[in-house]
Amino acid sequence: MANLTLEHVTKRYEDVTAVDDMNLDIDDGEFICLVGPSGCGKSTTMETIAGLTKPTEGTITIGDLDVTNLPPKDRGVAMVFQNIALFPHMDVYENISFGLRLRDYDPDEIDRRVEHATDVVQLEGMLDRMPEEMSGGQRQRVAIARAIVREPDVFLMDEPLANLDAKLRVHMRTELQRLHKELDTTIIYVTHDQAEAMTMSDRIAVIDGGELQQIDPPLVCYNEPANLFVAGFIGSPSMNLLPGKLTANAAETDDFSIDLDVENVPDASAGDDVTVGVRPEDVYPTDTQGAISTPSKPIHVTTDVLEPMGDQIFVYLTFDETDGGTMKGDAAGSDQLLMSVDPDREIEEDESMEVVFDRTKVHLFDSASGDALVHGVDDLSASGFESRVSDTRSGGGDE
Numbered sequence: 551m552a553n554l555t556l557e558h559v560t561k562r563y564e565d566v567t568a569v570d571d572m573n574l575d576i577d578d579g580e581f582i583c584l585v586g587p588s589g590c591g592k593s594t595t596m597e598t599i600a601g602l603t604k605p606t607e608g609t610i611t612i613g614d615l616d617v618t619n620l621p622p623k624d625r626g627v628a629m630v631f632q633n634i635a636l637f638p639h640m641d642v643y644e645n646i647s648f649g650l651r652l653r654d655y656d657p658d659e660i661d662r663r664v665e666h667a668t669d670v671v672q673l674e675g676m677l678d679r680m681p682e683e684m685s686g687g688q689r690q691r692v693a694i695a696r697a698i699v700r701e702p703d704v705f706l707m708d709e710p711l712a713n714l715d716a717k718l719r720v721h722m723r724t725e726l727q728r729l730h731k732e733l734d735t736t737i738i739y740v741t742h743d744q745a746e747a748m749t750m751s752d753r754i755a756v757i758d759g760g761e762l763q764q765i766d767p768p769l770v771c772y773n774e775p776a777n778l779f780v781a782g783f784i785g786s787p788s789m790n791l792l793p794g795k796l797t798a799n800a801a802e803t804d805d806f807s808i809d810l811d812v813e814n815v816p817d818a819s820a821g822d823d824v825t826v827g828v829r830p831e832d833v834y835p836t837d838t839q840g841a842i843s844t845p846s847k848p849i850h851v852t853t854d855v856l857e858p859m860g861d862q863i864f865v866y867l868t869f870d871e872t873d874g875g876t877m878k879g880d881a882a883g884s885d886q887l888l889m890s891v892d893p894d895r896e897i898e899e900d901e902s903m904e905v906v907f908d909r910t911k912v913h914l915f916d917s918a919s920g921d922a923l924v925h926g927v928d929d930l931s932a933s934g935f936e937s938r939v940s941d942t943r944s945g946g947g948d949e
């Protein structure tokens with residue numbers, strides 16, 4: 551086990567900056583997910599930690615050791631990759647013990663480690679199986695066991711579940727969490743799948759364009775996204791993000807306005823371009839607004855497409871022209887809003903209705919910089935400070 555620090559790590563390839571001034575401070579025993587869209591620099595960050603790539607600038611420390619210039623084998627890390635490269639002509643025991651045998655470990659020590667690792671990944675009784683006789687999930691467990699026997703200070707996993715089918719992936723997520731608990735070791739895990747990151751990690755490092763956007767526990771990223779990128783990336787379906795402008799007493803969009811006193815919005819003033827963010831589960835038909843104590847003003851909408859998911863219904867809404875703020879222009883009514891409602895609610899396409907937002911869950915972002923201004927506008931209104939009562943329906947966006 552060891553803590554791991556990246557200080558000002560930058561990696562440039564000719565005209566591409568794959569990693570841009572990355573600072574990470576990962577605690578001993580933490581499970582951290584590096585998450586972001588394809589090409590954002592996750593794997594390159596991981597490769598600099600593993601020692602497969604040398605950073606152009608910056609320092610990497612594992613425990614007390616500056617490993618920036620050390621070869622991979624001297625860093626105390628073990629990697630598990632997306633492509634499970636098992637030796638096809640070796641059985642499970644030989645595959646798992648290969649690295650130790652190569653380094654001339656004592657046979658008794660090898661046996662001890664293989665037994666422990668197969669116990670952890672639950673492959674007991676399969677040591678003489680050949681890779682071709684195993685399922686994808688079992689092969690992935692062999693690859694993980696091969697990393698475990700090295701007894702690394704830090705596990706590095708680069709999309710290890712990406713090649714598995716959806717059901718197995720969900721199962722392996724639970725297995726990895728159990729593994730983490732059992733080994734009590736630092737794990738850094740790369741994924742482009744925000745759901746994977748949300749469910750497994752102690753903290754998520756959200757990366758875009760080679761830059762760290764936010765590093766926080768999953769629910770903090772979900773409930774208090776640092777900027778527009780994190781707001782749009784974390785959560786599925788995504789947060790509704792609607793462009794607007796601040797006036798003295800509201801955030802106005804083409805289609806609605808949210809009352810507030812601009813004096814109460816930190817780092818903002820009237821005339822600023824803002825983006826109003828609200829998650830689908832924080833939009834309510836007015837007839838269920840009893841569920842929330844801090845509704846926004848009603849907004850007229852018409853239901854468009856319905857997507858019944860079983861546990862909820864996603865309802866695409868279009869704004870009615872009769873409504874809204876002072877910015878109405880040519881684009882009025884063109885924006886869509888996504889709402890999720892209980893599955894037993896009766897709802898039809900082309901139904902005219904009114905919806906409200908839970909003001910405690912309305913986010914404002916500075917449209918120019920993308921930075922979050924405020925999460926929850928319930929205590930920003932001019933008419934005094936309303937109490938901050940949490941949503942009784944979803945418990946605050948838990949997934």
Ligand code: ADP
Nearest residue numbers: 563566567568587588589590591592593594595
């Ligand atoms: P991710 O893992 O998030 O998909 P990568 O770290 O693989 O992203 O890549 C980040 C950026 O760096 C991409 O634009 C990619 O094309 C570029 N890149 C990665 N490796 C190399 C390389 N060896 N040479 C040139 N460009 C590279």
